[in-house]
Amino acid sequence: MCRIGAIKSKVPFHPSQALRLMLPQQEGHDNSGFAMVMQDLDGVFAGYKDKPLLSLACTAHGAKLAEEYMKAQNFVRDFEWVPKIDRRPGLDIKAMPLYMFRCYDYPEEYQNVSWQEKEELLLDTRLALRRLLEKDDQGYVFSFWPDVLTLKEIGDPSDIATYFRLWDDNGELMAKNVVTQCRQNTNYDIVRYAAHPFFIQGYTLCANGENTFYTKNTEYQRSLHRGYNGFESDSQNFLYTLHYVLHELKWPIKYFKHVITPLPFSEIEKRPDNKELTAIRQSLAHLEINGPNTIIAMLPDGRMMTCCDSKKLRPVVIGGDETTKAIASEVCGLNVVLPNRNPELDVYPNEREVVVITPELEVQRWKQ
Amino acid sequence: METIKTLDITFNDLNWKIEYSPERCTMCGSCVAVCSFQAIEAGVERHSKTVSTARQPEPVQQHKAVPVIKQVNGLANACVGCGMCEKVCPNRAIKPVRNENTRAGVLGRSGGTPIKRGGRNNLIKDNTLDKIVVGRISQMTDPSLDAERHTFDILAPFGRVLTPGELPFSTAGGELKLNSSTPPVNWIYPLIFSDMSVGALSTRAWEAICIATAYLNEKHNMPIRMCSGEGGMPVQLMKSEYLKYSIIQIASGHFGWNRIVKALPDMKVDPAGILIKIGQGAKPGDGGLLPAAKVAEHIQAIRGVPKADLLSPPNHQGLYSIEESVQKMHLSLNAAFKFRVPVAIKCSASATSVSVYNNLLRDPYKICGGNEVSLDHTGHPVVSKVRDCYQAAVKQGRQGQIPLWAGGGIGLTGNAAADAFKMICLGANGVFISKLLIQLCGCVGNEHGRCNACNTGKCPTGICSQDHRLVRRLDVDKAAQNIVEYMLAFDMELRKLMAPIGNSSLPVGRSDALVTTDKAMADKLSIQYAC
Known part of the structure; x- marks a missing residue:
């Protein structure tokens, strides 16, 4: 069982806030890991917002392989931040030997190309590094994208935070958006790539639940896009569908919900847009999800979105104040990070609802 | 006495044999009437019977001509085992029984014509779906x-379903609009x-x-x-x-x-x-x-x-x-x-x-x-x-x-x-x-x-x-x-x-x-x- 959470703020904050959001909910998750994606960075990364940032956990040999590959591709390293590790004994963490966060300059020949071409280059580079490091378990590449940092590790979340000194609010690691989860478990094997949130080309997503259409989603997504791979978790299906609908098909955001949890035919019939909704339902039938699920997504433009399965079998709540909003599976998380908010304004979206938090912290909600 | 040759086709060569109890039969005729294959007919047989007609039991064995229901010999009128005779018989006097020594598979091609049957598969013995x-x-x-x-x-x-990329959509004001018709699909x-x-x-x-x-x-x-x-x-x-x-x-x-x-x-x-x-x-x-x-x-x-x-x-x-x-x-x-x-x-x-x-x-x-x-x-x-x-x-x-x-x-x-x-x-x-x-x-x-x-x-x-x-x-x-x-x-x-x-x-x-x-x-x- 998972719990998921996200914080979005007008002022940069430290990842310890994300941990404070999640730890009160720990009865609901198994404390088997910690993962977060930070976007709109500040602190040491404030000056490198336009440079693609590689988030890497690896062995020494893996680091060498990655370095050689990046060099061969003409990426030039501009900045590196290595977390200062607290190696005190007794911490519950299955750490990799090295963690690196490196900002690069684009290769010379990509300096003046369109953003679309850069997007493809960044994806292909991440996929190539993943393939390279996968052999003999030499490392994990979680994201390679400007202004996005990903950290994932196996162990107890508060011990992982101690290990990476995430509790020390020293101003180095700061961001305006964090999406996070405290579980590293696929129900089967422990795989670092299986920890939410997942990331592709600026889209971040984590899910709480069980997608029972995993097999049919996966079989369809495999042939949709070269970037749809891994499938270590049934929640990756949500990310790839989000990316497909918004980035590939370029459909407006409201149609994502119509794809994953289409309305029953009897309801579609009564709507003025029934032709469009029917066409979507039949052409994207294999991207429909089923089972109990709640998702939190972060879009490239900084918007955050949350919605549930069609029966609302997993809870989620959104609350906040003028400067900070947070999304969490349980309200106890919000009570810790935002104790002074007005809880009467908290939003508990229903099974048909989509809630979006804009970069201006406006909370938009609509029914599908 | 009727002469039978070994190559004559009789009911024990067929897939189904009629099991008949003359002592239960009242000769109402329902079974013969219902049999659409004319596989059975009314006939007479000479039976050995023990009868006693006096006030005191005085059993005497006699040979009597008895009306019976008989299975017709021959392939053209072979019983198919449909059981209609059994269904209509008020006294449970008649029913078809599968003949495990049937020779119909061998004899059925007489006249040089292939065996014909209705649309059923009689070869596959177990059902795949029942094993799942x-x-x-x-x-x-x-x-x-x-x-x-x-x-x-x-x-x-x-009906034909298009791939998502083929849907003739345009976007205006955050809404998708279908611009032209798509192949008809009925749900x-x-x-x-x-x-x-x-x-x-x-x-x-x-x-x-x-x-x-x-x-x-x-x-x-x-x-x-x-x-x-x-x-x-x-x-x-x-x-x-x-x-x-x-x-x-x-x-x-x-x-x-x-x-x-x-x-x-x-x-x-x-x-x-x-x-x-x-x-x-x-x-x-x-x-x-x-x-x-x-x-x-x-x-x-x-x-x-x-x-x-x-x-x-x-x-x-x-x-x-x-x-x-x-x-x-x-x-x-x-x-x-x-x-x-x-x-x-x-x-x-x-x-x-x-x-x-x-x-x-x-x-x-x-x-x-x-x-x-x-x-x-x-x-x-x-x-x-x-x-x-x-x-x-x-x-x-x-x-x-x-x-x-x-x-x-x-x-x-x-x-x-x-x-x-x-x-x-x-x-x-x-x-x-x-x-x-x-x-x-x-x-x-x-x-x-x-x-x-x-x-x-x-x-x-x-x-x-x-x-x-x-x-x-x-x-x-x-x-x-x-x-x-x-x-x-x-x-x-x-x-x-x-x-x-x-x-x-x-x-x-x-x-x-x-x-x-x-x-x-x-x-x-x-x-x-x-x-």
């Missing part, structure tokens, strides 16, 4: 649903009453299925569709509102199409679809052939044919490739109904079905939608073939574009909902049933050689005959009621199968929900092996 079970049961964090309380979307597409119940033609079935049996179809649609809101079969349709039905529940079939014989085309201007509603039959499972057997015995006057009228054996040609004349058939037949049929009615293809489960399916998937016209894959020594089992087709689509990322409908053996053991559910998990969008329908109308045939006389025109239940006296045996209303009640139960059973795996819409391709205890089957179908 739904192994995925939701629990704890992945809750099951309530079959009674939750709502379920039990509908399947019939219907995932079970179609299969194509049994007006010639194959009796008027009453056809009427019973029509009534059940209309009743399920209008009273129970179940969008069941019925496929006409190749032999055309009654004009009255084509001109009625009920045409919307029908899928009209066209096959290589084009039987009945003259009337269909002439009825076009008078059609008040569109049919639910057109099904072009390019192959059928029964074709290599005696299916696909309507014997002259069954070509009654009204069948001649509906089909526009003389009284003769009617055999659809093996191929569609003038069509030599799938591409050509797309161009000629699909386009013309689409155009005939102004591109409002989905046109689908039916092919037989065969070594070649996947290539047919691939050609349809890749057809550049995007106008064909729906594919149905459906014999003793010929034919191909349908389960793995549907799976093969689905996996061919998966390989190309085109699953769902041409919905797969599976027919052949669905409900063979009476559990159509479980069979349908498993086929859907393997990749079918829906299923066809046919034999089950005639069983609900009273057919007593089975896969063990019982009756199987659909081809003779002598159907003892009046289902597969055009003989007025036999047809009158079928109670149309009761037959329709049986079908309706079975379908209502089917619908509830389908919900009860969807509920425990936690799915509110059909789990098309959800092969992870299935397990089998047969390793070879697990490997072939790519489902989990369990023991």
Whole structure:
């Protein structure tokens, strides 16, 4: 069982806030890991917002392989931040030997190309590094994208935070958006790539639940896009569908919900847009999800979105104040990070609802 | 004394022997009257009897001529084991018994003619679908649903579905707008009453299925569709509102199409679809052939044919490739109904079905939608073939574009909902049933050689005959009621199968929900092996 959470703020904050959001909910998750994606960075990364940032956990040999590959591709390293590790004994963490966060300059020949071409280059580079490091378990590449940092590790979340000194609010690691989860478990094997949130080309997503259409989603997504791979978790299906609908098909955001949890035919019939909704339902039938699920997504433009399965079998709540909003599976998380908010304004979206938090912290909600 | 030679055919050479108890028989004649095969007749035998007629017991043995019911010797009037005599006998004096020492298989080709039988497969002894079970049961964090309380979307597409990228959408103000028309797709119940033609079935049996179809649609809101079969349709039905529940079939014989085309201007509603039959499972057997015995006057009228054996040609004349058939037949049929009615293809489960399916998937016209894959020594089992087709689509990322409908053996053991559910998990969008329908109308045939006389025109239940006296045996209303009640139960059973795996819409391709205890089957179908 998972719990998921996200914080979005007008002022940069430290990842310890994300941990404070999640730890009160720990009865609901198994404390088997910690993962977060930070976007709109500040602190040491404030000056490198336009440079693609590689988030890497690896062995020494893996680091060498990655370095050689990046060099061969003409990426030039501009900045590196290595977390200062607290190696005190007794911490519950299955750490990799090295963690690196490196900002690069684009290769010379990509300096003046369109953003679309850069997007493809960044994806292909991440996929190539993943393939390279996968052999003999030499490392994990979680994201390679400007202004996005990903950290994932196996162990107890508060011990992982101690290990990476995430509790020390020293101003180095700061961001305006964090999406996070405290579980590293696929129900089967422990795989670092299986920890939410997942990331592709600026889209971040984590899910709480069980997608029972995993097999049919996966079989369809495999042939949709070269970037749809891994499938270590049934929640990756949500990310790839989000990316497909918004980035590939370029459909407006409201149609994502119509794809994953289409309305029953009897309801579609009564709507003025029934032709469009029917066409979507039949052409994207294999991207429909089923089972109990709640998702939190972060879009490239900084918007955050949350919605549930069609029966609302997993809870989620959104609350906040003028400067900070947070999304969490349980309200106890919000009570810790935002104790002074007005809880009467908290939003508990229903099974048909989509809630979006804009970069201006406006909370938009609509029914599908 | 009657002389018998060893080469004479007697009843102990036949598949069925009549077991008769003269002491229980009152010679009422019901059994002889009911036997449509004239396999039994009244006769006289000389029996040794002990009688006592005085006031005190004075038993005397006598030889007396006794009236009896006798089985007729000979192949032409062989008992088929239908059991009608047993059903009508008030005293349980008579019944057919399977003859395990039958020589019918050897003797049946006398006169140089092949053995003919009705459309049943009597070779495959075990049912593949019964070896598969739904192994995925939701629990704890992945809750099951309530079959009674939750709502379920039990509908399947019939028609060509475009890939998302091909949808003619434009975006304005955060809204998608469909700019032009797309190929017609009808969302219907995932079970179609299969194509049994007006010639194959009796008027009453056809009427019973029509009534059940209309009743399920209008009273129970179940969008069941019925496929006409190749032999055309009654004009009255084509001109009625009920045409919307029908899928009209066209096959290589084009039987009945003259009337269909002439009825076009008078059609008040569109049919639910057109099904072009390019192959059928029964074709290599005696299916696909309507014997002259069954070509009654009204069948001649509906089909526009003389009284003769009617055999659809093996191929569609003038069509030599799938591409050509797309161009000629699909386009013309689409155009005939102004591109409002989905046109689908039916092919037989065969070594070649996947290539047919691939050609349809890749057809550049995007106008064909729906594919149905459906014999003793010929034919191909349908389960793995549907799976093969689905996996061919998966390989190309085109699953769902041409919905797969599976027919052949669905409900063979009476559990159509479980069979349908498993086929859907393997990749079918829906299923066809046919034999089950005639069983609900009273057919007593089975896969063990019982009756199987659909081809003779002598159907003892009046289902597969055009003989007025036999047809009158079928109670149309009761037959329709049986079908309706079975379908209502089917619908509830389908919900009860969807509920425990936690799915509110059909789990098309959800092969992870299935397990089998047969390793070879697990490997072939790519489902989990369990023991």
